[in-house]
Amino acid sequence: MIGFATIATVPGLLIGMVCGLIPLGIALYYRQLRPGLLGWLACAFSGFACGFLGGVPMIVLTTAVVISYAYVNKQDPFTSRAALAEVNFEETRLELLLRLLAGLGNSVRAGLVALLRNKAGFIGFLGVLFFFLMSVFGPLLIPYDGRPHPDRRLPESRTLFQAPSAQFPLGLDWQGRDILSHVVHGGQGLILTAGLAGVLTTIIAVVLGALAALLGGVVDQVFSAFSNFILTIPQFPLLLVLASVLTFESNVALALLFALLSWPTLMRAVRAQVLSLRERDYVEAAIALDLGLWHITLREVLPNMISYIVVNMIFSIRVAMYSIVGLVFLGMVPLREPDWGVMIFVGRQQGALSNSISVWMVLAPVLAIALFQLSLVMFTRSLEEVFNPRLRSGL
Amino acid sequence: MKRIFALLLAVVMLAGLVPTMAQEAPAGVFLGTWPYVLKPDHNLNSFSPNGPTANLGVVYWQLVEMPAAFYKWAADEYVGLLAESWGFVDGGYELTLKEATWSDGSPVTADDVVATYGIGRILGWSQFNTVASVEKVADRTVRFVWSGEPSLLAERLILKENIRPAATYGALAEEALALAADGKTRDDQEWKDLNAKINDFRPDALLASGPYTYTLDDVGDSYMSLFWQPNSLYSGTVNFGEIRLWAGETEVTTPLVLNGDIAWSTNVYPPATQQAFQDAGIRLLIQPRGYGPSLLFNHDVAPWNIKEVRQVAALVIDRSENAFLTNGFGATGTQYMAGILDAQVPNMLTQDVIDQLNPYTFNPEAAADIMTQLGYTRNDAGKWVDAEGNTIKSEYKFPGDFADFSAAAQNATDQLNEFGFDITPRAVPWQQARDDIFAGNFELSVWSWGAGSPFAFSHLRNPVIRFNYAGLGEGQPGMNFPMEFEWRGEQINLTDLINNVNVGLDVAAQQERAGKIALILNDLMPFIPLNIILSTEPWNEAELAGAPADDDPILQNPSSDSFVILYLLEGQIAPAGG
Amino acid sequence: MTTFTFILIRQMPGNPFSIKVEQLMREQNLTVEEATNRAGALFDFDPNRPLLEQYTEYMGKLLRGDLGKSIISSEPVMNMLLRFLPWTLFSVGLGLLISFGLGILIGMLMAYWRGSLFDNVMTAFASVMYGIPDYVIALLLIIVAGVQLRILPFAQMLGGSTPGIEPGFRLDYILDLLFHAFLPVFTYVITSLGGWMLTMKSSTMSTLGEDYITVARARGLSQRRLLTAYIGRNAMLPLVTRLAISVGFIVGGAVIIETLYQYPGLGRNLATAILVRDYTVMQGIFLVIAISVVFSNILADLLFGLLDPRVRLGKEDAS
Numbered sequence A: 001m002i003g004f005a006t007i008a009t010v011p012g013l014l015i016g017m018v019c020g021l022i023p024l025g026i027a028l029y030y031r032q033l034r035p036g037l038l039g040w041l042a043c044a045f046s047g048f049a050c051g052f053l054g055g056v057p058m059i060v061l062t063t064a065v066v067i068s069y070a071y072v073n074k075q076d077p078f079t080s081r082a083a084l085a086e087v088n089f090e091e092t093r094l095e096l097l098l099r100l101l102a103g104l105g106n107s108v109r110a111g112l113v114a115l116l117r118n119k120a121g122f123i124g125f126l127g128v129l130f131f132f133l134m135s136v137f138g139p140l141l142i143p144y145d146g147r148p149h150p151d152r153r154l155p156e157s158r159t160l161f162q163a164p165s166a167q168f169p170l171g172l173d174w175q176g177r178d179i180l181s182h183v184v185h186g187g188q189g190l191i192l193t194a195g196l197a198g199v200l201t202t203i204i205a206v207v208l209g210a211l212a213a214l215l216g217g218v219v220d221q222v223f224s225a226f227s228n229f230i231l232t233i234p235q236f237p238l239l240l241v242l243a244s245v246l247t248f249e250s251n252v253a254l255a256l257l258f259a260l261l262s263w264p265t266l267m268r269a270v271r272a273q274v275l276s277l278r279e280r281d282y283v284e285a286a287i288a289l290d291l292g293l294w295h296i297t298l299r300e301v302l303p304n305m306i307s308y309i310v311v312n313m314i315f316s317i318r319v320a321m322y323s324i325v326g327l328v329f330l331g332m333v334p335l336r337e338p339d340w341g342v343m344i345f346v347g348r349q350q351g352a353l354s355n356s357i358s359v360w361m362v363l364a365p366v367l368a369i370a371l372f373q374l375s376l377v378m379f380t381r382s383l384e385e386v387f388n389p390r391l392r393s394g395l
Numbered sequence B: 001m002k003r004i005f006a007l008l009l010a011v012v013m014l015a016g017l018v019p020t021m022a023q024e025a026p027a028g029v030f031l032g033t034w035p036y037v038l039k040p041d042h043n044l045n046s047f048s049p050n051g052p053t054a055n056l057g058v059v060y061w062q063l064v065e066m067p068a069a070f071y072k073w074a075a076d077e078y079v080g081l082l083a084e085s086w087g088f089v090d091g092g093y094e095l096t097l098k099e100a101t102w103s104d105g106s107p108v109t110a111d112d113v114v115a116t117y118g119i120g121r122i123l124g125w126s127q128f129n130t131v132a133s134v135e136k137v138a139d140r141t142v143r144f145v146w147s148g149e150p151s152l153l154a155e156r157l158i159l160k161e162n163i164r165p166a167a168t169y170g171a172l173a174e175e176a177l178a179l180a181a182d183g184k185t186r187d188d189q190e191w192k193d194l195n196a197k198i199n200d201f202r203p204d205a206l207l208a209s210g211p212y213t214y215t216l217d218d219v220g221d222s223y224m225s226l227f228w229q230p231n232s233l234y235s236g237t238v239n240f241g242e243i244r245l246w247a248g249e250t251e252v253t254t255p256l257v258l259n260g261d262i263a264w265s266t267n268v269y270p271p272a273t274q275q276a277f278q279d280a281g282i283r284l285l286i287q288p289r290g291y292g293p294s295l296l297f298n299h300d301v302a303p304w305n306i307k308e309v310r311q312v313a314a315l316v317i318d319r320s321e322n323a324f325l326t327n328g329f330g331a332t333g334t335q336y337m338a339g340i341l342d343a344q345v346p347n348m349l350t351q352d353v354i355d356q357l358n359p360y361t362f363n364p365e366a367a368a369d370i371m372t373q374l375g376y377t378r379n380d381a382g383k384w385v386d387a388e389g390n391t392i393k394s395e396y397k398f399p400g401d402f403a404d405f406s407a408a409a410q411n412a413t414d415q416l417n418e419f420g421f422d423i424t425p426r427a428v429p430w431q432q433a434r435d436d437i438f439a440g441n442f443e444l445s446v447w448s449w450g451a452g453s454p455f456a457f458s459h460l461r462n463p464v465i466r467f468n469y470a471g472l473g474e475g476q477p478g479m480n481f482p483m484e485f486e487w488r489g490e491q492i493n494l495t496d497l498i499n500n501v502n503v504g505l506d507v508a509a510q511q512e513r514a515g516k517i518a519l520i521l522n523d524l525m526p527f528i529p530l531n532i533i534l535s536t537e538p539w540n541e542a543e544l545a546g547a548p549a550d551d552d553p554i555l556q557n558p559s560s561d562s563f564v565i566l567y568l569l570e571g572q573i574a575p576a577g578g
Numbered sequence C: 001m002t003t004f005t006f007i008l009i010r011q012m013p014g015n016p017f018s019i020k021v022e023q024l025m026r027e028q029n030l031t032v033e034e035a036t037n038r039a040g041a042l043f044d045f046d047p048n049r050p051l052l053e054q055y056t057e058y059m060g061k062l063l064r065g066d067l068g069k070s071i072i073s074s075e076p077v078m079n080m081l082l083r084f085l086p087w088t089l090f091s092v093g094l095g096l097l098i099s100f101g102l103g104i105l106i107g108m109l110m111a112y113w114r115g116s117l118f119d120n121v122m123t124a125f126a127s128v129m130y131g132i133p134d135y136v137i138a139l140l141l142i143i144v145a146g147v148q149l150r151i152l153p154f155a156q157m158l159g160g161s162t163p164g165i166e167p168g169f170r171l172d173y174i175l176d177l178l179f180h181a182f183l184p185v186f187t188y189v190i191t192s193l194g195g196w197m198l199t200m201k202s203s204t205m206s207t208l209g210e211d212y213i214t215v216a217r218a219r220g221l222s223q224r225r226l227l228t229a230y231i232g233r234n235a236m237l238p239l240v241t242r243l244a245i246s247v248g249f250i251v252g253g254a255v256i257i258e259t260l261y262q263y264p265g266l267g268r269n270l271a272t273a274i275l276v277r278d279y280t281v282m283q284g285i286f287l288v289i290a291i292s293v294v295f296s297n298i299l300a301d302l303l304f305g306l307l308d309p310r311v312r313l314g315k316e317d318a319s
Helices: A010-030 A033-050 A052-070 A093-117 A119-141 A179-185 A188-215 A217-232 A235-245 A252-278 A281-288 A293-329 A340-349 A360-387 A389-393 B002-017 B052-061 B110-122 B152-160 B166-181 B189-200 B250-259 B271-279 B307-316 B319-330 B342-348 B351-356 B364-373 B403-419 B430-438 B456-461 B494-499 B507-524 B563-570 C002-011 C016-028 C032-042 C051-063 C077-112 C117-130 C134-148 C171-208 C211-218 C223-235 C237-250 C255-260 C266-276 C279-307
Strands: B028-033 B069-072 B077-080 B083-089 B092-097 B131-138 B141-146 B223-228 B240-246 B283-297 B331-333 B393-399 B422-428 B444-449 B484-487 B490-493 B527-529 B531-539
Touching (some): A033 A052, A093 A119, A093 A360, A119 A360, A179 A340, A188 A217, A188 A252, A235 A252, A235 B430, A252 A281, A252 A293, A252 C237, A281 A293, A293 B422, A293 C171, A340 C134, A360 C134, B052 C016, B069 B152, B110 B141, B141 B152, B166 B189, B271 B283, B271 B319, B271 B531, B307 B507, B307 B527, B319 B331, B319 B403, B351 B507, B393 B430, B403 B422, B403 B444, B430 B444, B456 B494, B484 B507, B490 B494, C002 C279, C016 C032, C051 C279, C077 C171, C077 C237, C134 C171, C134 C255, C171 C223, C171 C237, C255 C266, C266 C279
Parallel strands (some): B393 B422
Antiparallel strands (some): B083 B092, B092 B141, B131 B141, B283 B527, B331 B531
16 A cells, blocks of 8 residues: 555565675674674565565664674773774764764664563564564465455355354455455555554654744744644544545555644643643753753653653554544545455444454454554553663662 | 333323323334434424424334325235325326324314425425315315326325324415415525425424324433324224334444344344344345445446447346345345336336346356457456557445445446456545536446336436436536437437336336336446345344235335335234233 | 634535435435425525625624524524533543543553553553444444343433433432443543553653652652652643543544434534534534633643643743
């Protein structure tokens, strides 16, 4: 559905393996074999999953990690392994690049360590990984069942629905199609669209909310009034009208539309929180030092809210997962199967919830969404530790 | 506990209404459902949009304000309800009422009929297409004077109309008759004012000629109750003291049916729910519903303007698969592709015409041959392409909120794509789908064909006039199927043919005219009648006795002329085990 | 705002007339021409009347506090609001109160006992329940508990009160109200509780590391006082705005829940009005929602200042 949505392919695997040669080569140069091999594996894997789009970014990440093992910061005489005499504040472009890469690599490593340390977070990570693996590698194992199967009707049955069985672990849907194959094939597009929608919503909300609170005055009033305006527009009629004039070919537009309509709630919460944080000592100190708006926002204010923001982002993703199918059925994009949202909508319409043989058509995608959300929420435990180091010591 | 309470309430209320009660109310409670509106929107004026007409639905309303007669479809005969005798007379139609009374004890008379039609004229009832005036001939006899050609359609409209009490609407009716006598028309302001006045009229009580009535106090949030009244012709025969109607649509009523709180429901339930009913031991009554989904082509969009391509589409859709997915066993694939619902084809067409109809039996090979003759070839992906290599791309727009239509459309899309068309489905809200069809803003779409009517005119008109420029307003091309063309060496004006199909009283002539139209539609395939939807109504035999057997001809009545009306009044339906 | 809504709802596809025609055909099996004739006379709605003219009339009336009449039933919109609003305020309000109260309490404890079994169980519960749409919960609740297990007398619980019961400030009437409100309130609580819990937890997390908390702990304050006065109060701040927005939307009701439970609230009424395109009723309801959203946001800002003395709104800072 989305350009970067993908299914594992063999050419992708080759691309990934080639990509992986770069970190491996650099690692060999620095004699850091272990991270090099890991980097090669990571590249090969992500290339397998996503082709160029997976392989190429992974080069950067793994190379950064490799370099972070080997990098010697000549500017920093205290942590540097270099002798004091070698300290050199003049930096070439290459050295700057290396320093930045090493910094990135260190963050990645710290993140991974934090990830492994928190048990709940790690389980969450595994959950997210599971959904990723399922939608990327699942299609290789379970072929998509798209045609109706009138022949699968059981004698005496008035429908093609079937309860779960050994042959069809999640049962059959209203057209006699394997629900499991729809769950496996139908998640990727929705997760990506909803993920994009959730991230966009959060970005808009956080940027506008923080600006409104930090700048105050007219900016605050304008943004607040605008958020009120969006909140008070009756959304259903608006979407009906929009759908009758606008149609899109891809779901990306739906994600954007969702974000444009759903940022105000979070924006007001962020604004309130920042208003409160602004008055705290360390922020006031930063303001007094005139450290600049971006520094204050990114370094002083946001880290304190990150946990709250991430949880809200997850909620936005969940809301988007359920709302976007509504936009599909308003006709904004063509109806495409397989899709979890379409399963839920059509299943409800076909009376799936009234009968235990048919309920899985709705329950399977709903539970998938619920479990995906659970994984994300648990995953944030680790993120909290990455972003909010004070918590590591515990209360 | 609750039921006893409700019954007590019923008794108390009836005692209040009728001080000298001769009979006792029967004990049974009939558990039904209808999506009535809540107070304060709910009112008792049956000419207004939120009055008993809408709030009781066509079945229960006839138990309150009864019509002249009940029509048995299979036998093609009327059973008098309020009417004692009826028939065509020279230049008109005469209707004589039985000796019946309203719930206040006053007689039902010709004045009530005159008042009903007095107001009906202001409201633009179709009866006045053929009726010039309604005159009182005797105390209980009225005469309808024809303005144009008499027809059986006009007869049906007269006999089916519910008769309202002059005691309630008399004053408005007098104003209405005065306006008509002055020669005023719909365009006059007085006429419009009176129309508004009629809509805004709010009677305090509902006078019933049938055995049930109710007051606004009986309208609750989750159900409303009709209570027995002793003064009707049928008060002595009915077996229920209360008719309880649960509010809500399909999703709300499903658990209530499963639970036995609703014994009979006319909602449209999807197959999975029908299965659940069956598993719970609830019987499913199958009745015609009077329409089915049809695939509509936009004749401005190539290649759907080519007759052969449309015929190909008809050949490659397996209509029984389509029917099963549309509504399970509650739908049948169209057998006669004639523009007339299958059940009525034997009545409306001669055997000779039926034999000439192309059945369009599922046959992808024959369809492939036609495509090849038309110059299309199959590409590597199995899609048909023209000489330039373009696939036959189209968008199928359908109402996503109608479970049956959307299922029919999704399956038709699947099957057309399977054959090698390149069709994208797009679901839109039904209101938009309808507007878009009117505006010609679609390539392929789905809407109803056929009609719940015993007249060929209503069948043939839908959708070829209804969704075509011929029946739409300025700037609304609809399907834009040309209605004037040469066919088998003859110049045809299809609009005129259809409009005149049922004129007059000569049935054989009507059959002949209908036959010609059926052959034209069958050949040109301006739309594909995909299947015919049936009503599958749950009927709980643990609670209700007296439903007809599955092969009883009365089940050929469509759900709007439901057997329940007649059987309930005549006392054939009774509480089970009682 | 009002203007925008006015134009918006009139641009919705379909109009009351064509919808009535379709309804008559589907429900009463009328033929097209019969349905068109009947629908045409049923209400005096003229689809061709200029929008501007309708608008000036509407605004003129609105300024005099008149919301107009329903174009379907001719009933004054104000009457409908008065009839349905109290039910919605009662049920959704009660649901919000319970879920918010429980949510912040549990959320705070989750953060306080971070990583404990309690935290993990509650996280799982909250995430899963919050991931299931309300109509799925509502329908399954009725089908499973009501029909299959028969432990819930749901048919009697539908609606707002038992038909025929005399309203009054009496115990039996109040119990009857609660009996009927149980299903909508329960469903509302169970589907929204998770959201409050998780946001409260995450908000509390940002507070826990703060210096004043450490100081308070060092002072040896009791856990209870620490939780309520120091942590809870600060952690609630971002939730207050969210609460305010939710309060604002109370009047809109819970459309699906009210429809499924046949609760006589404004949400059910709104759903009907949208379905039949009753423009005036929609206008009335949307206006009330808009007013209450704006109003509760203002209230939230004021409340915010009270809860967090550090913030004095309106204080101009140059930054």
